[in-house]
Amino acid sequence: MNYLEIRNVNKTYGDKQVLNDISIDVPRQSIYGLLGPNGAGKTTLIRILNQITMPDSGQIFLDGKPLSPNDIANIGYLPEERGLYKKMKVGEQAIYLAQLKGLDAREAERRLRHWFIKFEIQNWWDKKVEELSKGMQQKVQFIVTVIHEPKLLIFDEPFSGFDPINVNLLKNEILELRDKGATILFSTHNMSSVEELCDNIMLINHGQKILEGGVYDIKQQYRSHKYEVVIRPSQSELEIPQGLTILATEKDANGEMHITVESMHANELISDIIKMGEIVSFKEVLPSMNDIFINLISSSNQR
């Protein structure tokens, strides 16, 4: 069952088509990655989901019902360009932003205290935002995003500006939120986080959908049938069996051979290699999301 469905959304600014017939299905309790270079239309799509911008045409369904202004309380949004009132105290400000999401002041404070303890930042409550470091502000910002326990969370480049320790903290929080039932849409350039976190992705460029699917399926779809094998040769001179397509060989200091080889069937490949010597390791070289991303974008730009 999909929690979020986007159907044929179009958006034009002046004579520039920013979104061209975009459709997405986001399964409930999954993490969905929205990928694409700068200016691809990600932020516009996210703003449409947040009802900041209206689409020219197309429909959006949340939990099977058309998106309505009341859904603001069901969505938590961490924008890429984010900030807080500098002169306002942290606690006061967090309560204000939670109130705008529809929580009453007392409930907001109760939940905030809980989060502040969890993040070990209780003593920030009465500090002004301008007294905090940028990383500290990001933590507050994250809490403010999730405080109303939204069913759909939208993160736009969530890891930008965080130090590695906080990135880890954030990843764990995101996974925890998903396990508790939230559906998460996140937009990023950070491919390693995509592979780690996302269940499904969509790749857009110039407002058009280029690729969509599960991360595992996509990797399978773009596999190049390359394998990296390390063997300890039985003879000093390596004998290559007939029909093997060797792409590269390299001998290391321990006398082990590193071979990159192409083959359609892993089992046949192993039975061929076994003749050459003792197999130390054997693994398929799958393309990284980064490679797929760069390949697809550059070929779509050429068209």
Next chain:
Amino acid sequence: MKIGIIIKREYLTRVKKRSFLIITFLAPLFFAALMFLPALLTLNSEKFDEKKTIAVCDESKMFVGKFESTDFNTFIYIDDDITDLKLRVKDGEYDGVVYIPGTSLNIPVNAEIYSVKQIPMTLVSYIRSTMKTTVEHEKLMASGIDPDIVKAATTAINVQSIRMSDDEEKETFDEFELMLGIFLCMIIYFVIFLFSQQVMRGVIEEKTNRIIEVIVSSVKPFELMMGKIIGIALVGLTQFLLWAVLTLAISGVASTFLPAQDVFSTGTVMAEQIEEMSEVTDSQATLQMVFDIVNSINFKAILWCFLLYFIGGYFLYSAIFAAIGAAVDNETDTQQFVTPISLLLIIPMVCSGLIASAPDSPLAIWLSIIPFTSPLGMILRIPFGVPIWQVVVSLSALYVTFIIFTWLASKVYRTGILMYGKKVSWKEIFKWIKY
């Protein structure tokens, strides 16, 4: 209601600021000082001086006994040589010496006062007027005219200006109405500017802070804009209220500490000014006149008009300023947009003298009806009395324009707040209105 939450924040963060408290409490002190200082200075200046002893060296012998000693000054007539007297002033025996040299024609027109410390202006003018009356008296006598006849012939003319309406005739006091009009006009000018600029700065702050996107994902941009405008309007009204209360309180306290005769010192000063203007010398009559002036002004109508025009004008300008704030990236870029808008408000300010001196001229009427200038233009004319239909037309035009401009501004605002790093021109802004 979310707009209520926004109004509350906009209001509280500003009211809690130190600068707000300082301005709120210092301004009434300043007003009170403005009210009391002139009275204190003009009425009590002599009290602050010590008693002075003045020697009179009258070579013409015409003024002997003419200068009368008072509580503050003692005149002593001495026939010694002036150079000797000057030395004695230097030694501190006298505070000063008045030297009237004798002339061949025996009509002295010059006098010299020597002193170490500055002689008070009041004393100088007393000597001048005494000499004047004495000489004039002598001249009249010499020509064979009885000075009493001349005195009897001197007449004070009192011209009253009375404006007629259907049911009553009312005395008017143009000078006072002019002053009141210009005073109100300046207040409205400053507060509209002050508070609508605050709206603009607030919008720019949210934009440069980048908090804007978090907020507009929770509330509609229109709600945020209106929340800010209303919140700041309430700050302005709070400030007015506190000013009024505090000014009255401070005046009350101040007058209990002053001698009884100075309780109505402002009234007295006003009476003196009117005395000069109308040459009415009877002080009883002038006091009556002050009360007449106060009674002739319809303060209730002025207060209502002031509030309605302040609110209308403030909303109109702050909606425009909010749109400007949304369109630019920082405050330095606002100038090209703020200047032409400000001109609209400055025009009636520049014409205020013209309007107040001829409140029913076509220029005055147009400036008080055209929405952008009417908050100032009409407030200038209100103390003189304005036909009710003109007020109705002007207010309706103002509020309709305010609604239209708020609608247009919200469109610019909606697009502008999410637009970064773009130098915005007027052309661009008109394009946003069409989106």
